[in-house]
Amino acid sequence: MRLTTPTTAGSRDQHAGSVPVAVARGLAALAGVLAAAVTLGVAHLVAALVAPEGTPLIAVGEAFIDLTPAWLKDAAIAVFGTADKVALLVGMALVVAALAALAGVLARRRWGLGATLVMALAAVGGLAAMSRGDAGALAPVPSIVGGAAGLVALRSLLRRIPDPPAAPVPAETAAVDLRPLPPPGALARRSFLTAALVAAGMAAVSTAGGRLLGQVVRTADAARAALRLPRPARAAPPLPAGVEAGAPGVVPFVTPSSDFYRIDTALLVPQVDPGTWELRVHGLVEQDVTLTFAELMGSDLVEAWVTLACVSNPVGGDLVGNAKWLGYPTRELLARARPRPEADMVLSTSADGFTASTPLAVLTDSRDALLAVGMNDEPLPLAHGFPVRMVVPGLYGYVSATKWVVDLEVTRFADRRAYWTDRGWSAEGPIKTASRIEVPRPGTPLRAGPVVVAGTAWAQHRGITGVEVRVDDGAWEPAALAAEASVDTWRQWSYRWDASSGDHRLTVRATDGTDRVQTAERASPAPDGASGWHAVDVTVE
Numbered sequence: 001m002r003l004t005t006p007t008t009a010g011s012r013d014q015h016a017g018s019v020p021v022a023v024a025r026g027l028a029a030l031a032g033v034l035a036a037a038v039t040l041g042v043a044h045l046v047a048a049l050v051a052p053e054g055t056p057l058i059a060v061g062e063a064f065i066d067l068t069p070a071w072l073k074d075a076a077i078a079v080f081g082t083a084d085k086v087a088l089l090v091g092m093a094l095v096v097a098a099l100a101a102l103a104g105v106l107a108r109r110r111w112g113l114g115a116t117l118v119m120a121l122a123a124v125g126g127l128a129a130m131s132r133g134d135a136g137a138l139a140p141v142p143s144i145v146g147g148a149a150g151l152v153a154l155r156s157l158l159r160r161i162p163d164p165p166a167a168p169v170p171a172e173t174a175a176v177d178l179r180p181l182p183p184p185g186a187l188a189r190r191s192f193l194t195a196a197l198v199a200a201g202m203a204a205v206s207t208a209g210g211r212l213l214g215q216v217v218r219t220a221d222a223a224r225a226a227l228r229l230p231r232p233a234r235a236a237p238p239l240p241a242g243v244e245a246g247a248p249g250v251v252p253f254v255t256p257s258s259d260f261y262r263i264d265t266a267l268l269v270p271q272v273d274p275g276t277w278e279l280r281v282h283g284l285v286e287q288d289v290t291l292t293f294a295e296l297m298g299s300d301l302v303e304a305w306v307t308l309a310c311v312s313n314p315v316g317g318d319l320v321g322n323a324k325w326l327g328y329p330t331r332e333l334l335a336r337a338r339p340r341p342e343a344d345m346v347l348s349t350s351a352d353g354f355t356a357s358t359p360l361a362v363l364t365d366s367r368d369a370l371l372a373v374g375m376n377d378e379p380l381p382l383a384h385g386f387p388v389r390m391v392v393p394g395l396y397g398y399v400s401a402t403k404w405v406v407d408l409e410v411t412r413f414a415d416r417r418a419y420w421t422d423r424g425w426s427a428e429g430p431i432k433t434a435s436r437i438e439v440p441r442p443g444t445p446l447r448a449g450p451v452v453v454a455g456t457a458w459a460q461h462r463g464i465t466g467v468e469v470r471v472d473d474g475a476w477e478p479a480a481l482a483a484e485a486s487v488d489t490w491r492q493w494s495y496r497w498d499a500s501s502g503d504h505r506l507t508v509r510a511t512d513g514t515d516r517v518q519t520a521e522r523a524s525p526a527p528d529g530a531s532g533w534h535a536v537d538v539t540v541e
């Protein structure tokens with residue numbers, strides 16, 4: 001800051017290195033973007049040190065997800081599928097870059113204005129971090145420190161932008177010029193480049209440092225690697241021969257954990273240390289129960305084949321997967337707590353604040369509703385709920401399959417609402433009977449003659465007792481069913497079609513264990529699951 005006179009202000013255009021206004025503005029925008037990168041990098045590093053839940057971009061993204069209504073969640077999944085998180089992060093990065101560029105341009109002309117915008121952005125990050133379910137007292141610290149670093153970076157970058165040739169300034173307005181004093185032009189330009197490189201380097205180093213440190217303090221990873229699962233007290237029955245239809249191109253009966261669909265509201269996978277994990281069972285119970293991980297591992301665990309499905313799965317979609325789970329029956333745990341007669345629901349809560357409302361009756365009847373610790377003979381992968389999640393046959397995941405579960409409140413549907421119920425989805429979510437054609441895929445060239453049509457059908461806890469295929473507007477023909485592993489799993493089917501040349505539409509429908517035929521009525525996923533028959537259009541040469 002300096003006092004100046006019309007004469008000295010006017011003399012700026014004498015500098016050999018003055019640049020056109022557009023260039024100066026472009027450099028200011030670049031300074032803003034670099035300052036944002038420094039902010040986020042430093043915040044990331046500080047977060048790794050003091051408050052992993054306080055990474056501003058992640059916290060803002062998760063807060064955004066929390067504010068997402070049913071139709072938008074549905075639309076995001078429809079467009080991006082399980083890449084919806086990547087799409088969100090890319091979108092946020094673009095918005096932040098645009099705002100940061102604006103802050104740079106504003107700050108070049110009026111420092112206070114640009115600085116206010118930077119501080120406002122940091123405040124949004126800090127507030128979002130504080131609003132997270134798992135926020136500690138230090139949650140806003142990464143945003144504050146990052147924001148301060150960003151301001152310093154912005155200031156020193158802007159100081160190095162050579163001035164455009166100044167128009168002669170009227171005496172009255174030029175009395176006080178708050179612009180930082182620029183060094184002589186040519187030198188200034190070189191020093192801007194140097195400062196820009198320093199800022200970019202700082203952003204990169206702090207981001208990488210934060211990531212590295214995050215890995216070091218990731219106790220959950222290490223605990224998972226060291227964990228040996230106990231032998232089940234009751235093992236899953238061996239899969240019957242012929243659970244696979246034997247048709248090439250049909251998805252495997254057992255979904256490898258690495259291919260298992262992932263749906264949750266967490267942008268960063270929660271790190272839950274089994275050493276300190278506890279599950280509290282409370283609410284409308286005679287006896288509060290607290291379970292440690294060691295107690296859970298020492299209990300009589302059972303294995304079960306269960307197919308999970310997401311309510312957001314569209315007709316023919318792939319947000320469904322089948323695994324062998326190892327866990328403790330919720331029936332046993334709840335029996336120890338002794339629910340009161342007026343209770344009809346269990347609200348489960350995850351370490352990151354997600355909640356699901358599950359009918360108490362479903363968690364206490366004879367089915368294999370589990371507090372699961374194992375998936376396909378291994379500890380749960382972190383993204384699938386390590387160390388403990390719920391798995392409930394027959395219900396969509398959003399009302400039952402709480403990952404990173406830490407709390408079970410026995411309550412009533414009339415008294416409590418779960419995460420997605422607050423956002424417009426149904427309080428209860430039994431899985432609707434579904435079937436899909438996996439081969440032939442649409443657009444695959446086919447030859448006239450025998451063609452294998454095959455796929456998977458599911459109606460968890462009711463079972464699949466029939467699948468039929470229809471060609472164009474013809475009669476429904478029964479498909480051959482593969483062996484059934486359990487009423488809680490999906491079931492493969494196949495149909496030998498004698499294809500004639502031309503364009504055809506293949507349609508499938510299933511019948512469940514209660515003799516009900518899958519409805520033709522089309523419904524979109526919100527509010528309680530998609531329905532309608534899956535059809536595939538093919539051309540036969």
Ligand SMILES: Nc1nc2c(c(=O)[nH]1)N[C@H]1C(S)=C(S)[C@@H](COP(=O)(O)O)O[C@H]1N2
Nearest residue numbers: 261262263264265310350354397398401403
């Ligand atoms: N903590 C937590 N658990 C959660 C969710 C979530 O957002 N947070 N999503 C649920 C939903 S909508 C589904 S479909 C299943 C998906 O489980 P998966 O990711 O292991 O396939 O997890 C459920 N459990």
Ligand SMILES: [Mo]
Nearest residue numbers: 310311397398
């Ligand atoms: Mo879901």
